[in-house]
Amino acid sequence: MDRSIVLALHPHREAARRAALTVATMLQREGITPVMLAGEHAALISYTGPIDTHIHVVPDDYMSGTHGDSELVMVLGGDGTMLRAARHFHASQVPIMGINLGHIGFLAESERKDLKTAVHRAANREYTVEARMAVDITVSHGDEVIHQDWALNEVTLEKNRETAMIEVVVGVDARPVSSFGCDGVILATPTGSTAYAFSAGGPIVWPEVEALLMVPISAHALFAKPLVVSPSSRLGVEYLDRRPAVRASLWCDGTHTFDVPPGSRLEAVRSAAPVHFARLNLGPFTDRLVAKFQLPVAGWRGPQDAA
Template identity: 50%
Template sequence: MLMTREVLVLAHTGRHDAVEAAAAVVTRLVSAGLTPVMLEKDIDSLARLLGDEFQNTPVAVAGREVPLQRCEVGMVLGGDGSILRAADLVREADLPLMGVNLGHVGFLAESERTELDSSVEWVVEQDYTVERRMALDVQVWNAGEHVGSSWALNEASIEKHSRERMVDLVIEIDGRPVSAFGCDGVVMATPTGSTAYAFSAGGPVVWPEVQALVMVPISAHALFSRPLVVDPDSIMAVEVLQREDEHGVLWCDGRRSLELPAGSRVEVTRSERPVLLARVNQTPFSERLVDKFNLPTSGWRGPVDAENQVSHPMGEEIR
């Protein structure tokens, strides 16, 4: 008896291009003998928008008919925000995600809209590898009591609650305070998130292969407010000071939030559960960086040919 191969398809059904892409992907998967699986609300949206064109297409309902754990890969049609939502949905399923970028930057996506057919073919042929991306565990305390937990693929950010006022924070690494200041907030990011919010706040770009955590103050009124790059097993912490009873807000990937009264403490560590991304293109990250940010590289001549390189004896200096 042949095993049924099931593929999760997630799309931003509020966008016309995503609706069209989802319909095309589902049709191609069915033609290849695979079973497309979608959220019930997405199936209803596509049926309403596409009518008979979609209603007769066999699509399984995620969760009710097919557990997420049974799907072999998830195809995400949208931008980085769609991939972050998908990562939250499949968090407990250990399901690799393949993003098809329909948004703007699309750092997390594996392909573009023009490669939709190829993306389906990669899934059908299982022509991809699975990359493990570091995620964050986030714990929150208030008055000595644990009040909340969350996680993030990109970043956990502590931000001021009131637009017109700063929030007073003290930052800490591995149980030792580093600095205290009034600011708009602090971003704690993974290498994946270094090109998102942390990048916008002036943080460093960290290659995905690097095992490290990043902490970036936002508009801090302090002599020392530099971005910090720390060991991946470090514990980053931020405390909301009680100087003026100013509250903060914790955001995880810009999606999940929690109020932080004065005196709250947020601890961020590397999660034991990474996010899985399905990869096909082995494009160097430097090339992806140049492409996504449209960086100027004119005048580049490239590495020196091996036959033109000169070997120098150990210890000899070039003067």
């Protein structure tokens, strides 16, 4: 059977374009067909002009379901590119491997300097597959479901720019916990605990810990602390309609997806289908955390070997 690997990239960044052409050439030498979505390929050649490397171009909805036949998605870019690829390809359950060309690149598995090694190991299937939790989101108004969505890192209900504050009631498993005014509420996975939730004061949760997080943003309340709950729990945020002119927005993994009217209820639950990451490095998450955030660890006198 012919083998193929999808290349996903930020085509408007020169580093990603150069990396894509390098990877495509290397895959061809390994007897593997490089595949690219039509929109990204068109943007790529709009910068580079015609290219010698043969890339198999597929429709933009390729592998948005379970019909795709590529064995791996290689993402060339930063965390934003990784999140866009996860959103597009997660339903296919094909593993995703990130090559960091951005800044922190917390979701990436390899850095720019290790690009050739990563391609070689991908071609030889020298990686393990790790499942990461995602969340399904439902927005309802009264008895009507008005929007459904999905996120790998987090879903956020946030005030619009012209709004001073929104008022919410938050709850867990159909039971109320607290009400307050705030700039928004983040509902996150362990993968998202190092992203927006972390910036808002939430805890860092190790990837192997199965949990859901609720983190208020700039809440005006005595009790508005981050919550860590069971992965089987249902997180709820009710957006009160005391000021009908006020508007809020739903953001999924940093992308605005829906304008939420007052009086709506947002619920987030663990997605039935996880996102699969292709892992090259099996070192402890602690080391990744220290390296990516450049944390000071001088003075540590404990064991040097990973448990």
